[in-house]
Amino acid sequence: MGYTKIDGYNHPQERAADIAQKDKDRALAAAAPDLAARVIALENGIRALHRPVDIEPSDTICSECSWQHRAGRFFGKVVAYPCPTIALLDEEGKA
Numbered sequence: 830m831g832y833t834k835i836d837g838y839n840h841p842q843e844r845a846a847d848i849a850q851k852d853k854d855r856a857l858a859a860a861a862p863d864l865a866a867r868v869i870a871l872e873n874g875i876r877a878l879h880r881p882v883d884i885e886p887s888d889t890i891c892s893e894c895s896w897q898h899r900a901g902r903f904f905g906k907v908v909a910y911p912c913p914t915i916a917l918l919d920e921e922g923k924a
């Protein structure tokens with residue numbers, strides 16, 4: 830599966846999540862600058878681990894939560910993206 834890179838993103842869901850994240854970051858930074866820096870760093874780190882990956886035929890899975898063979902192929906356990914971890918971050922941001 831191949832997506833054309835848009836604005837440097839590998840996947841449309843990754844781009845949408847990043848735009849939403851930046852809105853949340855701005856709101857937090859205005860309210861509590863010190864806390865914002867820590868939270869932003871943590872969320873960025875988590876999202877960098879739990880990235881969307883397209884697999885055949887048309888599913889998008891989480892790269893971190895799914896098992897990947899050393900050769901690169903996902904097998905055994907595949908977790909749909911957004912995975913529970915990303916869903917939690919997305920849900921928390923709406924509160």
Ligand SMILES: [Zn+2]
Pocket residue numbers: 879880891892893894895908912913914915
């Ligand atoms: Zn995940």
